Amino acid sequence: MNTKPLIAPDEEVLVLEESTDLRDLVVYNDDVNTFDHVIKTLIDVCGHEPMQAEQCTLLIHYKGQCTVKVGSYEELEPMCTAIHDRGISADVV
Template sequence: MAASPTVTPDRTSQVVSKPYPNYKVIVLNDDFNTFEHVANCLMKYIPGMTSDRAWNLTNQVHYEGQAIVWVGPQEMAELYHQQLSREGLTMAPLEAA
């Protein structure tokens, strides 16, 4: 009698790793922060922020009411959100990207 091959069942409970969600840091328009203050805060606290990008985002905040100034991991988003808030910028709550 010939031996039959061993068949292993498909795994039904595989572990699927999902990346952590990114979070958006959003600055809102207000009537008391100057363009210069907003742009300077963005350059001071957001890594890699250039002067041109900071001014473009500041204009977006003013003319469109808000701008996403950074997107990334929650822990860093919380830090940048807190730093910008402490400088007096009006911030939207963090939201998943």
């Protein structure tokens, strides 16, 4: 059986790399919104499971902020706007 390499040693290979500039969607603590409101927002807007939303909300409360989602700016910006629309402070950083 004659086996031949798929690529000859002197053949150039073009490698495609997808570079994605990942960002964080950060939600900040305030003295206005209730735990339930923030939890519901994270479930509705970010697609969190209830336990994940509750844990993020506790981190927001005790640490002052929490990264609730990681993704591209294009993915996170509409989520950030939806969180703002619910009266919660957030940024894409």
